[in-house]
Amino acid sequence: MALPGPRSGQPLLEVENLQTHFRTKDGVNRAVDGVSFHVNAGETVAIVGESGCGKSVTSMSILRLIPEPPGKIAGAIRFQGKDLLKLSDREMRQIRGNEISMIFQEPMTSLNPVLTVGRQIGETLRLHQGLSAREAEQKAIEMLTLVGIPEPARRVREYPHQLSGGMRQRVMIAIALACNPKLLIADEPTTALDVTIQAQILELMRDLKHRVGAAIVLITHDLGVVAEVAERVIVMYAGRKVEEAEVGPLFRTPRHPYTQGLLGSMPKLGSSLHGEETRLAEIPGLVPSLKAKIPGCVFATRCPHTTDLCRQVAPALEEKAPGHVAACHYALKEEALAA
Amino acid sequence: MTRLLEVSDLKKHFPIKAGFFGGTTGYVYAVDGVSFGIDKGETLSLVGESGCGKSTVGKAILRLFDITAGQVVLDGKRIDDMPAGSLRPLRRRVQVVFQDPFSSLNPRMKVKDILAEPIRNFGLAKDSKELDERVAKLMDTVRLPRDAVNRWPHEFSGGQRQRIGIARALAAEPDLIVCDEAVSALDVSVKAQIVNLLQDLQAELGLALLFISHDLAIVEHMTHRVAVMYLGKIVEVAPKRSLFAAPKHPYTQALLSAVPVPEPGASRQRIILKGDVPSPINPPKGCRFHTRCPYAFDRCRVEEPKLAQPSTAGAGHVAACHLHSLPEAENPLAAAVGELVVPA
Numbered sequence: 001m002a003l004p005g006p007r008s009g010q011p012l013l014e015v016e017n018l019q020t021h022f023r024t025k026d027g028v029n030r031a032v033d034g035v036s037f038h039v040n041a042g043e044t045v046a047i048v049g050e051s052g053c054g055k056s057v058t059s060m061s062i063l064r065l066i067p068e069p070p071g072k073i074a075g076a077i078r079f080q081g082k083d084l085l086k087l088s089d090r091e092m093r094q095i096r097g098n099e100i101s102m103i104f105q106e107p108m109t110s111l112n113p114v115l116t117v118g119r120q121i122g123e124t125l126r127l128h129q130g131l132s133a134r135e136a137e138q139k140a141i142e143m144l145t146l147v148g149i150p151e152p153a154r155r156v157r158e159y160p161h162q163l164s165g166g167m168r169q170r171v172m173i174a175i176a177l178a179c180n181p182k183l184l185i186a187d188e189p190t191t192a193l194d195v196t197i198q199a200q201i202l203e204l205m206r207d208l209k210h211r212v213g214a215a216i217v218l219i220t221h222d223l224g225v226v227a228e229v230a231e232r233v234i235v236m237y238a239g240r241k242v243e244e245a246e247v248g249p250l251f252r253t254p255r256h257p258y259t260q261g262l263l264g265s266m267p268k269l270g271s272s273l274h275g276e277e278t279r280l281a282e283i284p285g286l287v288p289s290l291k292a293k294i295p296g297c298v299f300a301t302r303c304p305h306t307t308d309l310c311r312q313v314a315p316a317l318e319e320k321a322p323g324h325v326a327a328c329h330y331a332l333k334e335e336a337l338a339a
Numbered sequence: 340m341t342r343l344l345e346v347s348d349l350k351k352h353f354p355i356k357a358g359f360f361g362g363t364t365g366y367v368y369a370v371d372g373v374s375f376g377i378d379k380g381e382t383l384s385l386v387g388e389s390g391c392g393k394s395t396v397g398k399a400i401l402r403l404f405d406i407t408a409g410q411v412v413l414d415g416k417r418i419d420d421m422p423a424g425s426l427r428p429l430r431r432r433v434q435v436v437f438q439d440p441f442s443s444l445n446p447r448m449k450v451k452d453i454l455a456e457p458i459r460n461f462g463l464a465k466d467s468k469e470l471d472e473r474v475a476k477l478m479d480t481v482r483l484p485r486d487a488v489n490r491w492p493h494e495f496s497g498g499q500r501q502r503i504g505i506a507r508a509l510a511a512e513p514d515l516i517v518c519d520e521a522v523s524a525l526d527v528s529v530k531a532q533i534v535n536l537l538q539d540l541q542a543e544l545g546l547a548l549l550f551i552s553h554d555l556a557i558v559e560h561m562t563h564r565v566a567v568m569y570l571g572k573i574v575e576v577a578p579k580r581s582l583f584a585a586p587k588h589p590y591t592q593a594l595l596s597a598v599p600v601p602e603p604g605a606s607r608q609r610i611i612l613k614g615d616v617p618s619p620i621n622p623p624k625g626c627r628f629h630t631r632c633p634y635a636f637d638r639c640r641v642e643e644p645k646l647a648q649p650s651t652a653g654a655g656h657v658a659a660c661h662l663h664s665l666p667e668a669e670n671p672l673a674a675a676v677g678e679l680v681v682p683a
């Protein structure tokens with residue numbers, strides 16, 4: 001399999017042939033089925049795809065937050081060269097919230113309602129860095145200032161329900177960044193927020209990235225958000241990676257019919273301002289069940305270009321242009337495009 | 340064009356009770372003086388951030404509660420003060436499609452019965468043969484297979500359930516459908532299917548839609564006109580092109596500039612608003628947007644601006660902002676600001 005290699009030296013995170021399956025009453029759900037990618041230090045990589053395609057399971061697998069059983073993780077997840085799947089629970093706890101941290105879509109369910117904001121930020125610091133209660137609160141105030149919460153000295157003693165959705169997400173980011181992680185996994189961090197608040201949070205993430213230097217894995221279904229913050233993009237469909245490229249080429253010349261479909265079905269702001277109004281492109285049908293083995297291409301049931309070959313033989317991920325891979329028998333390569 | 344719906348100075352204030360038996364300690368000013376109209380066959384979209392009162396406007400039109408003040412007139416008849424007993428014809432003419440296709444269908448009813456219920460309720464079929472025919476035709480209309488009528492809601496995907504929800508709304512042969520975030524919970528590819536369906540149906544059946552959404556790109560694609568709400572008030576109303584080419588209210592500008600566009604590296608003018616929407620329990624005096632407005636000046640803090648057509652705007656384009664009473668040279672909103680929407 002030709003995969004784009006890391007730009008220099010060893011990548012920060014290397015996920016190799018990740019398979020996360022769940023045992024259910026009516027068969028095995030192959031939520032993630034052979035996904036490989038890497039993240040370089042300081043880089044922002046987005047994972048996009050529609051609901052159920054395996055984005056969150058991928059991120060939960062990296063942190064080993066998948067309940068086993070019914071889940072089962074196979075493959076390798078190397079963080080700074082160490083395979084996280086081989087670590088003990090204790091060693092894993094040492095990494096979680098410290099070297100790798102995570103923010104979720106719904107901050108209210110991931111914050112503890114009975115602890116003050118300051119305690120929750122301080123908790124991580126006391127656990128991982130052995131700060132005293134006073135030092136931890138001081139650091140918590142610093143973190144709240146960093147994420148742009150006004151009156152941090154007052155807010156640090158407040159409880160999550162006293163904050164707005166946008167402020168709670170800022171607190172989540174403060175907790176996630178408190179220990180200077182090398183990798184931040186953000187699973188739909190702005191999906192529950194209004195656009196004006198989303199714009200604030202995305203700006204904050206961009207700004208912090210420059211100041212803190214953490215690599216980010218951004219999980220989202222919003223291609224607009226991807227275009228704004230990611231450097232590299234992984235497109236997932238039905239538990240597989242179907243395309244990967246730098247953000248520019250992915251939006252300019254998407255190679256996989258699924259990616260092309262996603263971009264075409266999205267109305268773009270300003271569409272009424274230039275010329276003819278068009279119908280949205282539709283991707284017909286539904287995502288296939290992940291419980292049945294799919295012999296050919298996972299997208300064959302919905303793809304406008306399907307042939308018998310597609311239905312029988314699964315296309316391998318293939319480099320179509322430098323750093324641009326897609327899993328499609330018919331996605332054209334650079335040379336073919338030029339010809 | 341004929342007016343179908345006319346809403347004038349609509350108010351809905353929810354009382355805040357102190358405890359279960361306690362008295363009223365204040366009000367949530369959810370909708371606080373809103374006026375607009377919808378023509379037959381027209382789509383008007385209501386946009387704005389969470390909690391600004393969009394759904395409450397929709398519920399007032401559906402008569403899901405009594406309003407605090409104002410008037411709602413459907414086809415020349417006042418409906419807001421109609422006694423509950425005489426609401427039946429209204430219930431038929433104004434239907435609703437909600438955001439959540441999973442909770443809005445009765446799980447214990449087959450699709451057939453879900454669709455038959457409004458037809459029976461409003462006496463739209465003379466016998467059971469006609470009833471079956473109507474149900475089958477509704478399935479065709481929303482592009483679902485006819486034999487699916489014997490299945491239960493849980494056997495369908497989100498997009499399919501939303502089609503059933505639309506079919507149920509259409510069963511009553513309404514003039515107006517309130518779509519409250521009707522496509523918001525759907526995935527991109529399914530969303531496109533439902534958006535196209537709604538547009539086709541509107542063209543075929545001459546329906547009017549009140550399209551409530553926070554997704555501005557979808558709104559631009561779907562709508563004829565847009566009304567922008569902020570904290571219980573409408574701050575701008577305009578025909579689609581006029582609004583997206585040159586918004587005349589600072590809030591609309593900020594809203595448009597905040598929408599991420601799928602064009603990497605696009606350089607756009609960005610207005611990042613400070614802070615959050617204030618509480619609707621205690622909305623700011625004067626212009627309600629003044630606590631976040633980048634252009635706020637003294638007058639904004641004391642005097643509430645009224646909706647009016649700015650001299651720089653086209654027909655049917657109104658905005659509530661004091662900047663438009665300044666000389667054009669001093670008005671930062673006078674010029675076209677298309678680059679808020681489309682990258683320069």
Ligand SMILES: Nc1ncnc2c1ncn2[C@@H]1O[C@H](COP(=O)(O)OP(=O)(O)OP(=O)(O)O)[C@@H](O)[C@H]1O
Binds near residue numbers: 388389391
């Ligand atoms: N009648 C009700 N009873 C109980 N909970 C409700 C009721 N109406 C709304 N809610 C809840 O209140 C919260 C806010 O609802 P609301 O309708 O204001 O959402 P919204 O602001 O319109 O959000 P969005 O813009 O995403 O639709 C939701 O969690 C919803 O489930």
Ligand SMILES: Nc1ncnc2c1ncn2[C@@H]1O[C@H](COP(=O)(O)OP(=O)(O)O)[C@@H](O)[C@H]1O
Binds near residue numbers: 353367390395396619
């Ligand atoms: N039944 C209710 N009792 C008290 N407050 C309510 C009730 N329903 C809605 N609200 C409040 O009214 C405001 C507007 O609500 P809504 O119209 O649902 O907003 P949206 O525009 O987001 O749909 C919000 O602050 C909401 O919490």
Ligand code: SF4
Binds near residue numbers: 257315
């Ligand atoms: S391999 Fe065939 S079915 Fe799959 S995406 Fe390519 S053309 Fe479509």
Ligand code: SF4
Binds near residue numbers: 630633659661
């Ligand atoms: S009236 Fe004043 S505060 Fe309100 S939107 Fe206009 S400039 Fe801003």
Ligand SMILES: [Mg+2]
Binds near residue numbers: 055056
């Ligand atoms: Mg998810």
Ligand SMILES: [Mg+2]
Binds near residue numbers: 393394519520
């Ligand atoms: Mg709502």
